Amino acid sequence: MKTKIFALFMLFPVIFLTGCYDLKEIDETAYIVALGIDNGSENNFSYTFQFSSPLSIMENSAEGQPEPKKEENSSVTTLTIMAPDFYIAKNLTNNFLSKNIDMSHLKLIVFSAEVDETGITKHSQLLLREREVRPHTSIAISPDLAADYLKNVNPELESNTSKYYELMSLRSNNIYTPSQKLHDFVDSIETRDRDTTLPIATKGENVNVFPKDSHIHEWITPSASEISAKHSVLCGMAVFEGGKLTSAMDADSSMLFNFLSHNIENFVVSIKDNYNPTEALSFRIITTRPASFNIDLKKKEIQVSQKCEISFLGSHIPKGYASKQAISDYALSILNMRVTDFLTHTYHTQTADIFNLKDCIRKDFFLWEDWNTFDFESFYKTADFIVDIKNL
């Protein structure tokens, strides 16, 4: 019996282990919810820390007190510090903040497009290695200043800015921009043989900053749209090749990227009516899995296959079509053409492997040495895309 008591007593240190050092008082802590990184003067960076103001969030969300929307976002406090290094900037905030800074609620990191390859790589790596920062933190790039984007964020229908960032970046219904997690981004740029994408964080009036007209004239793009009332949006995608920002794609291309990657489960497209080009036909497209890519090295072909459910969103069958099936077939043919056009442009013109097609043939190799010497880039630059989108 004595020995059993000894054995049980040995578990007591586990209880005491949790309560001594490293205590953190919640009201003595300032939580960073977003971080912006811009180029500063000389060799410095400009860091914008956005802190959550929990008391303001509580006031805003109190029931029975509907308040008119303010011009400024009162649920956060934004500070910008110029410093040669992230940790110096973080330390400097302690010169005027009484609270301890904590990054465990960091939801969004925004880089300015001006920050070079080394700056982006260095910062994203060190942030991922920070114990408090979660690998699922979202990451975006701004064509303007990251500080401007963060200062302009004023969530609609949401009093908690931290929750707004989380929902905006990780939810699956933002069809015009890809979502990217810090961990996946660092993996891609550190391994160097991968290209990757980031969502573009910009002001509402700048959504057309990267317009690209589709070569398929039946396809209706959202490029002519405007979101003038909103201060900040996530729209379009930036392409990174080997850790370097090389190009940007518009909202329409981002939608097709999301469609093939299965980042979104359903979306609506509009196509010009074949028999009456002044009219548009709308279709809901539902996908259940990412597209499959088969690479034929001998034939120099990349076969892309995606299964989806296309349903016509109209109350009656338009003139010229025999049945709903005929309309769906027409939509399918246009979608096939548009996806082929998108892939050809991405792989032949922009030469970016954003779908990581190189990984599809990894299993054909046995040794890392052989894999490293394989030159996939010269293959995909000239390979033909055979797109096969099927209606389930």
Add this chain to the structure above:
Amino acid sequence: MNLNPASTSYLLHIVISLSAYRIFTNLPLSFTRFFGTGAPLFSLIAGLLFLAILFILTKRLSRDDRESIFSSAEKTFGIFGKYSLFILFFIYLFVSSAFLVSEFSSFSKLVAFPLSPRWFIAIFFVLAASIAALSTIESLGKLFTLFLPLSFLIIAFFLVTVLFESPTENLFPIMGTAENFTLPNFSSCFLVFSDMLLIFLLKPKSSKATHKTIFRSFILGFAIVFLLILTYTAKIPYPLSKDESFPLYLLVKEVYYGRFFQRIDAIVLLVSAIWGMLNLGLNFRLLVCLIQNMFNIKNRFVTVFPISASVFFAALFLSQALSHLSLFFLALSSGLLFAGLLILAIFIKKGGNTYNEN
């Protein structure tokens, strides 16, 4: 030094723990460092090979129920054999305990106590193990039975969920950097399982059922090691994966079950602390038993304090001043113990009625 024959069911949990607890350390990373994307395949080969070696050693060394491994060594090589084996076991247990304290305190610091000094966390592990050393192996076996299945399931669940979200392309090329395959590299990977050599101290019964229990539990323990290596290789792409540390911690950070279920670090801290304390407790208990049996000391209290203090300071040296040599010491001590057991298994004399438990 014997487990009570009635308590062989505890053996199952003890052996699982011995073969699997090093998932909380940096040791599984050696597969990735040497073989890159081939880590899962080579870990599978290493596991099967170790199982075969274990089978042969168990078959040879535990035929007689009444005989401890030290009596067999004495019968085969005389008093020199007995004390040599005692020294080899003592050194291995000491180094393994110091390594365990060093790695588990680093793991806990990484997961939850970034500002705490490492010695402070190590104190809790040594304190728990010192108390455990005053109990019996059977009582410890009961604690293993109580906590291990749940801990095992929790870790396995986390790993499986992370694995399902990982891109399988990262597992290819399947042979990885097989050109790095050399005997020293491959044998250093066996360190993940080296604590299994301690089952010869526990002197399992020679019955078929006991042997089956050992092999089944080793396979279960190995399964979680393999799952960790597989998930790690799939989740963290090579060559990034070879420069990281504490693979389980990195994978646990990846657990994300939606907005409300994430940051499960607290659960993992609890599981790792209990698992680490139980294993360290077992090591301390075995060290106390060794010293008691060899020097015929009746009072176990006398032996516990010097062991705890020396392991504590050795762990601090290993984690700070000698951090680059900790693996070397572990490899050396386990290599010598393995060689000792192998020589004994080859030359062991069977039969006879002499029975000297001491």
